[in-house]
Amino acid sequence: MPDPVIRPDTPLLEVEGVRTRYGMIEALRGVDLSVHAGEIVTLIGSNGAGKTTLLNTICGEPRAHSGTVRFAGQDITRLATDRIVRLGIAHSPEGRRIFSRMTVYENLQMGALIADPAHFQDDLRQVFTLFPRLEERREQRGGTLSGGEQQMLAIGRALMSRPRLLLLDEPSLGLAPLVVRQIFAAIQEINQRQGMTVFLVEQNAFHALRLAHRAYVLVNGLVTLSGPGSELLANPEIRAAYLEGGH
Amino acid sequence: MAYFLQQLINGLTLGAIYGLIAIGYTMVYGIIGMINFAHGEIYMIGAFLAITTYLVLGGAEMASVPLGLMAMLVVSMVFTAAYGWTVERLAYRPLRGSFRLAPLISAIGMSIALQNYVQITQGARVKSIQPIIQGGFEIYSQDGFGVQLSYLQIIIWLLTVGLMIAFTYLITSTSLGRQQRACEQDRKMAALVGVNVDRTISLTFVLGATLAAVAGLITTLYYGVIDFYVGFLAGMKAFTAAVLGGIGSLPGAMLGGLMIGLIEAFWSAYFTIEYKDVATFGILVLVLIFKPTGFLGKPEVEKV
Ligand SMILES: Nc1ncnc2c1ncn2[C@@H]1O[C@H](COP(=O)(O)OP(=O)(O)O)[C@@H](O)[C@H]1O
Numbered sequence: 001m002p003d004p005v006i007r008p009d010t011p012l013l014e015v016e017g018v019r020t021r022y023g024m025i026e027a028l029r030g031v032d033l034s035v036h037a038g039e040i041v042t043l044i045g046s047n048g049a050g051k052t053t054l055l056n057t058i059c060g061e062p063r064a065h066s067g068t069v070r071f072a073g074q075d076i077t078r079l080a081t082d083r084i085v086r087l088g089i090a091h092s093p094e095g096r097r098i099f100s101r102m103t104v105y106e107n108l109q110m111g112a113l114i115a116d117p118a119h120f121q122d123d124l125r126q127v128f129t130l131f132p133r134l135e136e137r138r139e140q141r142g143g144t145l146s147g148g149e150q151q152m153l154a155i156g157r158a159l160m161s162r163p164r165l166l167l168l169d170e171p172s173l174g175l176a177p178l179v180v181r182q183i184f185a186a187i188q189e190i191n192q193r194q195g196m197t198v199f200l201v202e203q204n205a206f207h208a209l210r211l212a213h214r215a216y217v218l219v220n221g222l223v224t225l226s227g228p229g230s231e232l233l234a235n236p237e238i239r240a241a242y243l244e245g246g247h
Numbered sequence: 248m249a250y251f252l253q254q255l256i257n258g259l260t261l262g263a264i265y266g267l268i269a270i271g272y273t274m275v276y277g278i279i280g281m282i283n284f285a286h287g288e289i290y291m292i293g294a295f296l297a298i299t300t301y302l303v304l305g306g307a308e309m310a311s312v313p314l315g316l317m318a319m320l321v322v323s324m325v326f327t328a329a330y331g332w333t334v335e336r337l338a339y340r341p342l343r344g345s346f347r348l349a350p351l352i353s354a355i356g357m358s359i360a361l362q363n364y365v366q367i368t369q370g371a372r373v374k375s376i377q378p379i380i381q382g383g384f385e386i387y388s389q390d391g392f393g394v395q396l397s398y399l400q401i402i403i404w405l406l407t408v409g410l411m412i413a414f415t416y417l418i419t420s421t422s423l424g425r426q427q428r429a430c431e432q433d434r435k436m437a438a439l440v441g442v443n444v445d446r447t448i449s450l451t452f453v454l455g456a457t458l459a460a461v462a463g464l465i466t467t468l469y470y471g472v473i474d475f476y477v478g479f480l481a482g483m484k485a486f487t488a489a490v491l492g493g494i495g496s497l498p499g500a501m502l503g504g505l506m507i508g509l510i511e512a513f514w515s516a517y518f519t520i521e522y523k524d525v526a527t528f529g530i531l532v533l534v535l536i537f538k539p540t541g542f543l544g545k546p547e548v549e550k551v
C-alpha cells in the first residue's frame with residue numbers, strides 16, 4: 001500500500017462515521033470529528049454520552065464496528081492498541097489508571113517505554129517542571145497519591161512517550177477547584193510551550209470551553225453541535241444544559 | 248540437636264525445589280489470574296529432559312561432569328521453556344476473554360495430556376540415574392550422629408539463591424520486569440503505554456517454565472529417580488507454597504516453598520512419614536483461616 005499523501009490541511013486525527021457498540025447497545029452512532037495539529041479540541045457531554053467510548057475506540061479497544069479513525073492520514077481503525085500508541089497517541093484515561101504498586105518514577109518510566117531512551121532525562125525534567133509535586137513524590141507508590149497528584153502523574157506519564165496527540169479523559173473529575181485550575185493551566189502550557197495537540201474530554205464544560213480552540217458536543221453517541229470554544233460558551237442552550245452551577 | 252540440624256538441611260533443599268516451582272504458579276496467577284494446573288507437568292518434563300540429556304551424553308560415562316551438568320541445565324531450561332510457551336499458546340490464549348472457568352478446565356486437560364504424552368513416549372516405568380555429584384562433609388557430630396552436608400546440597404542452594412537474585416533483579420529493576428508488573432496491575436493501561444500484553448504473558452510462562460526446569464534438574468540429581476507422575480504431587484505442594492506465601496507475590500512463593508520443605512522434613516522426622524502430606528495441606532488450611540491472603544500476599548483492595 002502506498003503511503004497516504006499528507007496534505008498540509010490533513011487533520012492529525014480524523015474520526016469518520018464511527019459506530020461502537022457494547023453487545024446490543026450502540027454507544028457511538030456515527031461520530032464525525034477532527035483535530036488539527038497544534039489545537040486543543042474539547043468534547044463535552046453529560047454522563048453516559050459516549051465520550052470515554054470514543055477515546056477508547058480511537059485507541060482500538062473497544063473497536064469501531066463501522067467508520068474509520070485516521071491518524072496523520074493513516075487508517076488505524078483495526079490496529080492493536082500498542083501499535084496505535086506507538087504511532088504517537090498518548091492516552092490519560094478515565095479514572096487515571098496509575099500503576100498503583102509502582103512508584104511515581106516507575107510510572108513515568110512506563111510512560112517512556114516507547115520513547116527513545118536518549119530523551120528520558122530531558123522529558124523527566126520537563127514533567128517535573130510542569131508538576132513539581134511529582135518530583136517531591138518521586139519514590140512514593142502511585143496508589144498512595146492524592147487524586148490531584150494521580151492526575152498529574154497520568155498526564156506526566158502520557159507526556160513521557162513524546163506523543164503527537166494527547167488524549168485526556170475528564171482530568172478534572174473529582175478534584176478540588178484549586179487543583180482543577182492547576183491541571184487546566186498545565187494543559188494550556190503544554191499546548192502553548194510544546195505545541196502539543198490535545199483532545200480533551202470533559203463534563204466540566206466551563207473550563208474546557210475556555211481553554212479549547214474548538215469544541216464538539218456529544219449527546220447520546222452523536223455530535224450535535226460544534227464550533228469555536230468561545231462561541232459554544234456563549235450559546236444559551238449550552239449554558240442551560242452544561243454550565244448550570246459551573247464554576 | 249544434630250538430628251534437628253540434619254532435618255533443617257534436608258528441608259531447605261526440598262524447599263528450594265518447591266520454591267522454584269511455586270514462582271511459576273504465582274507469576275501466572277499474578278498476570279492472568281488463573282491457576283496453571285499444567286505447571287507441575289512442566290516441571291516433570293524439565294526433569295525428563297535433564298535425564299534424556301544425561302543419557303545422550305553417555306550416562307555415567309560422560310566425558311566431563313561439570314560440562315555435562317551445564318548441558319543438562321541449559322537443554323532442560325530451553326526445551327522446558329518451549330513447552331511452557333506452547334501450553335499458553337495452545338490452551339490458554341485462545342480462551343482469553345472467555346468465561347472465567349474455561350482456562351482452568353483447559354489447564355486440567357493440559358495437565359492430563361502432558362502426563363499421558365510423557366507416559367507414552369518415555370514409558371511408565373521409573374527412570375533413574377547414577378549419582379553424578381558425590382561426597383560432602385560432616386559439619387557437626389553429637390553422640391555418634393553426624394550431620395551431613397553434601398556437595399550436591401551446596402550446589403542446589405547456590406544455584407537456587409543465584410537464580411532468585413537474578414530473577415528478583417529482572418522483575419524489580421529492568422524494563423522487561425516493569426512491563427510484566429504493569430500487566431499484572433492493569434493490562435489495559437499497560438497496552439495504552441505500548442506494552443505488547445500477549446508477548447508479556449508468553450514471557451511469564453517462559454520464565455516460570457525455566458525455573459521449573461531447574462527444579463526438575465535438581466530433583467533428578469537429588470533423588471535419582473523420576474516418573475511421569477512426579478509433577479502431580481510436587482505441583483500440588485508448590486501450589487500450596489504459592490498460596491501459603493501469598494499468591495501473586497514473588498518473595499511469598501520463595502518463602503512458602505521453604506516453609507513447605509521444612510514442614511515436610513520435620514514432620515517426617517519427628518512424626519509419621521505417612522502423614523506428611525496431610526500435615527502440609529492441614530497447615531495450609533490453618534494459615535488460610537487466619538490469614539486468607541497468605542503471609543506476603545497483597546490485599547486486593549486496589550484492583551480496579
Ligand atoms: N464496558 C461497557 N459495557 C457495556 N456498556 C458500556 C460499557 N462502557 C460504557 N457503556 C455504556 O455506553 C454508554 C457510553 O458510556 P461512556 O462512553 O462511558 O460515556 P461517558 O464517558 O460520556 O460518560 C453508556 O450508556 C454506558 O452505560
Ligand SMILES: [Mg+2]
Nearest residue numbers: 051052053094
Ligand atoms: Mg467517561
